[in-house]
Amino acid sequence: LSLSSCTSLEMFHLCVSFTKHPANQTVSQGNAARLGCAVQGLTEPDIVWMKDGEKLYSTDQMFITLGEQHWETYHSVKSVQQQDAGQYWCEVEFHDLIFSSERAWITVEGVPHFVQECQDVSTFPNVPFNLTCAAVGPPEPVEVLWWLGGVQEGEPRPSPSILHVQGVNNSVKFYCEAKNNRGISVSRTGTVHIKVLPAAPVRLQVMMTDNNVTLSWKPGFSGYSELSTCNVQLSRRLVRRWDLPYQRVQVPPHLQVLPGLRSHSNYSARVSCVNEVGASPFCPWLNFQTPESVPSVAPRNLTFELSEHQLALNWAGLQEEELQGRLLAYKVQWTLGGEPQEPLLFKENSAQLSGGGRFFNTSFQVSACTSVGCGPWSSPVLVLPASGVQVQVQRSHMWVGLLLGLLVAIVVGLLLTAVAHRRDKETQFGFAFKPPGAESSVSFTAARSFNRNCAELQDSTLDSLGINEDLKNKLQDVLIPERLITLGHMLGKGEFGSVREAFLKKEDSTVLKVAVKVLKSDITSSGDIEQCLKEAAYMKDFHHPNVIQLIGVSLHRRPVQRLPIPMVVLPFMKHGDLHTFLLLSRLGERPFSLLRFMLDISRGMEYLSSRSIIHRDLAARNCMLNENMTVCVADFGLSKKIYSGDYYRQGSVSKLPVKWIALESLADNVYTTQSDVWAFGVTMWEVLTRGQTPYPGVENSEVYEYLIKGERLKKPPDCREDIYEVMHSCWSPVPKCRPSFQQLVAQLEVLCLGPAPPPKEALLYVNLEGEGGSAPWQQRAEDEEKDWLMVGSEVALAIGGDYRYIGGPCEAPEGGATDAEDDVVINV
Template identity: 90%
Template sequence: MKRLVWILLFLLRSHEGICGNGVSFTKHPTNQTLSQGNAARLGCAVQGLTEPDIFWMKDGEKLYSTDQMFITLGEQHWETFHSVKSVQQQDAGQYWCEVEFHDLTFSSERAWITVEGVPHLVQEPQDVSTFPNVPFNLTCAAVGPPEPVEVLWWLGGVQEGEPRPSPSVLHVQGVNSSVKFYCEAKNTRGISVSRTGTVHIKVLPAAPVKLQVRMVDNNVTLSWKPGFSGYSELSTCIVQLSRRSVWRWDLPQQEVQVPPHLQVLSGLRSHSNYSARVSCVNEVGASPFCPWLHFQTPESVPSAAPKNLTFDLSEQQLALNWAGLQEEELQGRLLAYKVQWTLGGELQEPLLFKENSAQLSGGGRFFNASFQVSACTSVGCGPWSPPVLVLPASVQVPVQRSHMWVGVLLGLLVATVVGLLLTAVNHRREKETQFGPVFKPPGPESSVSFTAARSFNRNCAELQESTLDSLGINEDLKNKLQDVLIPERLLTLGHMLGKGEFGSVREAFLKKEDSSFLKVAVKVLKSDINSSGDIEQCLKEAAYMKDFHHLNVIQLIGVSLHRRPVQRLPIPMVVLPFMKHGDLHTFLLLSRLGEHPFDLSLQTLLGFMLDISRGMEYLSTRSIIHRDLAARNCMLNENMT
């Protein structure tokens, strides 16, 4: 109730400049008209408060100024000033001061600061892009005070007409070449000059630049940077594509809306040579084409099975022949033909051959065996050919239903003969080893042997182990890393621990010689890095780490190479000790901001500092500069070292 009475008293006394509880403004800001560059000072005084919170307002916004002063005029009587050392047009506006008391705000009378000076440009003419001899308009606007303000136009260094009131629109009938222009705004205080604009004549765009192709799995994306636009916005780009084999085949050109300046190329054949070029179009027309970019699409599994699989059976050997695949069917570089065979309903060990023929010694053991063949690239193996049953030439297998019984009898007879032959020769032949001769019958009997490569999995091609020789790095680096090369099969990658600009760090398990597993961290280079230079730079860092022997510097465990199915170069993987507590930066954040904060003693923090210093000192003695010392690059092991 008392609060309500207090508010009513304030409203009744407000016309006398008296605030409730005796709070009143004894001085109000006054209107000021100043020339640009002069100093301005507004004053305001309030009485009735012990320590009033007085602040200044301009055009409804609170002013935050370090120049505000407070002066004590007497007990509960305060005066404040707002000063502007050199007023400009942006300082012009309405000012007043306010004071807060008992959650209420009281305002002084309002005053204006008016800044007189040279005209203030509020709209300057902008650049124009146009066709030759096409009319266009230019606009210029300026304000005082003092008023009036007049505008004078200059086009190509020549005055256009007489001064006219602001704002001014200049109508230009058209130009046939590039020309400069600006406007002048004038009042009694002086002249202001606008920015200099340019009339550009629209022309054909320049050819695109930095054309490049990116291949991820079977997706091929063409991207480019637009050249000079010709002072007109690019609307579309034209992509021309041709396939190069024995002859050059030009494919239908594609029109692409831009931006973005890229196009996903679809319907391309695997392991084929292509050329691409791009032209871009604006209002005037199409640019010249950029130079042809030549690229080869990734390999794929063959699309067809080898045809015309035939056999020639004798007592000494079985000869198999089949037709090779065409280039468009192979879809890659042929690694081998895979021959799969079954005997007695059981699948036998598959065989690999470089040529489209095979000679297998000991022909008798292949009676009643079924053979199929498939072509294999580095990506995998294609479909199987129809099965072919190996029978002696004298045996005919009728297909008419009325003579099915003949086939059954012959089948039983052949099975019996095969069983006897297998029993007779079983003790004389040796089991094929993984990489050795197939059969070695004793005696002078001639035989044909071959070396089997590693078998293929049709669905997921098994890749050969990568070596340092496949990377194209220099001999010194290769020799230095040879003794720390870890076969990829000994590593089992786990979840990702961190990710950076050049790759990621993953948890992994390394299988040791005693078949036990060691938990490690694996630094994996980004998969889209395809140059030997980038790979060599990564391995140089590993080579340096190989020679580190210090408690506070991580030592290299080894280097491994991850073979990629569709890429020429494998991805280097640097194997390092696993750090239980991760990087120092994250560890410190978790100690304060994690779900379960914990205290770190001063002794522990000093220990971190000493460990870092010792590690850096060691690197310095080896003439190595770190260049990126940060908490994120310091790792903590299980001993908090």
Template identity: 75%
Template sequence: MRPVLWAVVLILWRLEKTCGSVVLFTKHPTNQTVSQGNAVRLGCAVQGVTEPDIAWLKDGEKLYSTDQMFITLGEQHWETFHSVKSVQQQDAGQYWCEVEFHGVMFSSEPAWITVEGVPHFVQEPQDVATFASVSFNLTCAAIGPPEPVEVLWWLGGVQEGDPRPSPSVLQVQGMNSSVKFYCEAKNARGVSVSRTGTVHIKVLPSAPVDLRVIRMVENNVTLSWKPGFTGHSELSYCIIQVSRRSARRLDLPQQEVLVPPYLQVLSGLRSHSSYSVKVSCVNEVGPSPFSPCLHFQTPESVPLEAPRNLTFDLSDQQLSLNWGKLQEDELQGKLLAYKLQWTLGGEAQEPLLFKENSAQLSGGGRFFNASFQVSACTAVGCGPWSPQVLVLPASVQVQVRRTHMWVGLLLGLSVATVIGLLLTVAARHRVKETNFSSVFKSPGPEILVSFTAARSFNRSGADLQESTLESLGISSDLKNKLQDVLIPERLMTLGHMLGKGEFGSVREACLRVDDASVQKVAVKVLKSDITSSGDIEQCLKEAAHMKDFHHPNVIQLIGVSLHQRPGQRLPIPMVVLPFMKHGDLHTFLLLSRLGEQPFDLSLQTLVQFMLDISRGMDYLSCRSIIHRDLAARNCMLNEDMTVCVADFGLSKKIYSGDYYRQGSVSKLPVKWIALESLADNVYTTQSDVWAFGVTMWEVMTRGQTPYPGVENSEIYEYLIKGERLKKPPDCRDDIYDIMHSCWSPVPKCRPSFQHLVSQLEALWLCLSPAPQLKEPLLYVNLEGEEQESCREVLGGARAPGPEEQGMAAALCWSVPWRQRGQDEEQDWLPLGSRAGMVSGGDYRYLISPCGGPEEEEVGGGMMRDTLQEELRDEDDDIINV
């Protein structure tokens, strides 16, 4: 201890020698225990400084406040206070004051503020779904201070046992019917009651409802349905039974479909046929009853076959033609007529239509040497033509047959002769190649060596033919739009997968450009189950829409490529987009606080993210584009940390046809959808503004899931009662006011994106770092008069003086929050503090008021558990959406 004491004495002696005085704290803050809602005041006095620059710290982070006052107690003797008018749970912690003097920092002794109140639940009982007569556990945990906290259980309105210490686990032996339960937590301050949970008994699900056909393309029918009551157990798959109704009932093989989504494409059906379909869904208990049968008929098509056995009977008066009827399966529709096509003298004549499978044509002589063929026609079109039949008299036919026989015989002999000559030449050529002695002559006798090739290889064989827009069967307008953005598949090399979803996958790729350089891109490869040109056309229409976007905050289309599949007629469309180095914004925000190496994001950076998104959405709204799925997960971060809005226009096609269908809860991003969209399935630019407000909340909470604790199925009832997302911790009032204005129940009352851009630009400018001015420290008594805001100080009518410039710099640079009125609490929380990183937690419970190393270690463990639990909750929500 003696070396340490000598070092302290030496430092004090040097300071006294240099400065003529020693900095001493004559008053230190004291520990205080207060009840929630009461006022608290800490004092600190220092002697030995000419001008006070005393700063208050909470848990190691500086507290910024513009109403700090200094009271002189004598020459170079000052006193200051930190007060909180209404103490809340987040005010609990360790406080002290510091003063810097000639490069040396002096600190007072620390003091604790402990906030007492009724118990606070850290784990409330959750709903339980279980089988009948199967035991399960319920958990409830609450904390003070003051401690201890006892928990009392209530099950079905009846008290279960005696109070027990928190945390408490209740073992339930088994139930046969549904029952309500909750727990009470009691300490010296009072009693808190948890949420009421329900024990559900798992039963068989009810039959699916709203079974219908949502799309019918050629012979492919897309079915959708909604699950009925799930029986308090997750549905695993659904059973689809299909039967064709014809002369006799034909049951097709039963299909099992994993759910969700509640969709299935029935392919390979017959055209112009009647079908019946019904659906049953299965949970852990068993299958549900089947839904009522849905009857539908597939559309007509052109006939599959040509009429057979076309014959004629020619006389001087008329020509009689007859042909065989087509069966119902061959017609693929309702027969309208048989089309008779004939030529005479090499010229096509006007075709004739007949209802029956025969024709009587008067004037037989005029049809001499004419050829006929027939086709069957439905409402869609005509099928293939039958083989041509030449009309000749009977005697001529015999002569023609004999002539044909001799011509065929001579032709066969000629072909045989040519083949023989070719074989002879080939044999000689093989002898020359394989009989070495016939090529290389030696003076002595040698053994003849010969061989025969087992297989020949063509090393110059052609690869798969490059797909072109001409081969897709799409409209000419669409081909013209995409012609300049079509990228040959050979110029791209696909890399590892970046993500995968229902729409397909996103892969990293390298694109060779004209100057032989290579560009890294991202490629969206759609699913490989494309069966029609219509699917490709719908996808390419969206890509053509994207190519006209040119804005730094909207992701831009690079091009479209077509991947040709071996043995398949139709290629797979690939949409080529810029590669975003930092991925999607939601994942980036999560990593900033939950990753292995968390990092701080300044308030100015978060506002910049919001400003980028608002600019991109303003650009899209001016072009009458409705995004319909704006969220942090659909915003991308490029290399310079600029946010780009992505997945616009493609969301409906990329996910599925029912992605925005009201009622398909498993496919709806309900926590981002506007109130009127949930009610009436109506989407406008104002509904995008609502989603932008939710996205602002995601940014301010660093990627938390909106409406924590509220289930997707409860969102509509929650909003219709007037509830909205709560203000995030450490969120400024003006930022929360902006996002809250986006959630007006009246769409016309919400701000436009242009107005949002203006608000966020003004806010960002106020947060921008300004050069610090070396001005004397100002002592402002806010209780006597109101202080002007940053904007008012900088934008006044007269030129600001040096004193006002110093105030402006202090407000814009040192204090990154806006001022409140003089009657409001000046409760500034430190930017990037550990307290702000604990979402939904209570920082006073992380470190014990005792302040020992053991308590701090325990608090850190609780913090880690809180973050891991939050990450699991957010992952579940992302998967559900």
């Protein structure tokens, strides 16, 4: 609407207008910015600030009364960074109409920031290639200076800049500097790699099931070139080794199902992988034996010899390939007078049974058995003396006639019974003796019961909540009618509300046991409901075994309230939350793997970070254990989707889990995937201490000062050194020096599947995107070397600023990680 829309509200005798609008501001990076807005014509209006079309949520927003129905509010940023630049305005809603103020821009001036950093390059020797680097202000212009192998390449040139390199013979480091009149920023350090042959695959292993054999392996060093295929060579060992043809496999995934293998046979396998340069050496042969199976055929040529005192049975033994395993015994099954007798077992392919006369008219079958089971039965053989065969044929014809006659009698009897039953039913319900007249009977089934003394509540819909259209559309297809949910006892209670056991009636009338997260009952605004349902919207698209999945959303209608209570329906987790399980595990003796718990959490967080989700509340209490003892990351109440960049700045002071929060988040409320990595390190510590509270003896209010002095959580008792090294790397004071979740998954997989790895080499070159290595603040003084990146560079002039926003080596500045701001408030 226009700035002053009175005509559309004449029926209310009101006039809504903005008396103050936000103004354009140009602010230097690190300084404060403040935008103001005032509206007249409403009593206690809900004024909302907008940035680039998105609502800015804040629970500490203040309103100042300027007069009757005249209100003013402000939006403040304490320390402006590049991500705060954008278009701002304020809105107020009245009777489904939106009134907007004028729009203003915040422009941030500071050192250049990179929009395209240096990326690693893989190339063949002496082949030309290009390097690209781009940075922007304001202020403009921005110039780029290239450094290749510690040597300056040419003069500064305007951004964006492309450096053409004629070719190199060896691996070389490079980076670029971006400079404007505010200072210098340094990009991450890239590496030019020379493509070589890949290394042989590692960790070749065989997985066997009842139906097939699967070969899997891990790729070795890729040679700085993507692997395209792998060659699988298979050999069968009989009297001599018999090599089978190569199988070419497209990768990834790095596995191959091996069809057509014979059961209980000896095989060998090895693998070689191929990149642009060529094929790697083969890995060592892996010897394995396929599992046993039941014999594939029945014993042949079953014959008998009958005498007065003995019955001799003989049959042909099976070949090794027909047995498909190690022969345990031959099983002989026999029937006398139509009655099955106790089976007999024989080691050899013959049997001698005493008392030949007692086996007249006896049927015999034989089957071969391995440890897996018995194979097919041979055709039955009937034991008769030579003179009795003709008599047996005649008796067989007689029995066939008797059986056919009995079958006809049974069918006729069943038909007569069905007709009599139908006639009796019609008489009982009045169909056979229907009275004359045009009156017709009506039958019905009661679908629902109701109470005449109480008005029945209708199912709530998302339209009644007043939430935005995007959120409503995301949740529409997972909305579950309230009548299908039966709430049970409470499983847990917190500040947001409670979690209750429940039973969900599905479309096929089956009942599913679920957990229902119910928002507290004193909610009064659509904003509270919208915040709750945003968690469900995040979970709707999650599909990963280590991330809890949404079943649906339901709305509990309240008789005297305008808004229903949201209920988020989740899978029922048999073993509850991980923290409680760890505490109880101190008393029990049930075996389980703490490393497996940590690996499950890292895999779930890797999936979330790949989908640009910042959790912000990762801890053992927010991880759940299902019936298979698999950990699922849960509780996304504080989660945020990153729509641009890699940060999220909390816009309000709220109650936060201080002992799990990263150093930079405590300082200025900036949250990134790297701050989730910090929380993961604390969660690892929780797991290894069986649920102990972090920083024992340190109060919440003392945590920031404790960390700023360089202190960290101590190594838990009985914790392996290599596991603590992974944990400690998550707590680097420089966020981008922490490992990514992808790297953490790889490291924990190695720790789970093998012995402790050998010590790593000293980390000589570290940058904002460092990969692996020990924590730089742990290095000994004698290991420290002057970083060649600093030689001849003007970056030393910039290091005096905020280390989090100006690139450089991964080491904390002198005097601690960062200075604490006086106006940072954390509720504990």
